[in-house]
Amino acid sequence: MFGKTRDPVCAAKVSKHSRYFSIYGKRTYYFDCPACRATFEEKPERFSGKGKDKSFLERLAGGDDVRAPKSCHDMKH
Ligand SMILES: [Zn+2]
Numbered sequence: 001m002f003g004k005t006r007d008p009v010c011a012a013k014v015s016k017h018s019r020y021f022s023i024y025g026k027r028t029y030y031f032d033c034p035a036c037r038a039t040f041e042e043k044p045e046r047f048s049g050k051g052k053d054k055s056f057l058e059r060l061a062g063g064d065d066v067r068a069p070k071s072c073h074d075m076k077h
Helices: 034-042 044-048 056-061
Strands: 004-006 013-015 020-024 027-031
Touching: 013 027, 020 034, 020 044, 027 034, 027 044, 034 044
Parallel strands: none
Antiparallel strands: 004 013, 020 027
């Protein structure tokens, strides 16, 4: 899937042309809104899958029943 990725904070599909992105651990993460980017940048290790805990997206891909963390979509913007 070229050109599309997922917002690691809220799991929304997001284009790699998104204006909102952050580079962490040699990877670029894309976000659907500045609120998600701000959440990621507060604690990037929580979303990147670094460390011993799987990232939200890895748990999602692994079929775990995970609930999206509190995200931009809980807010009006
Ligand atoms: Zn989002």
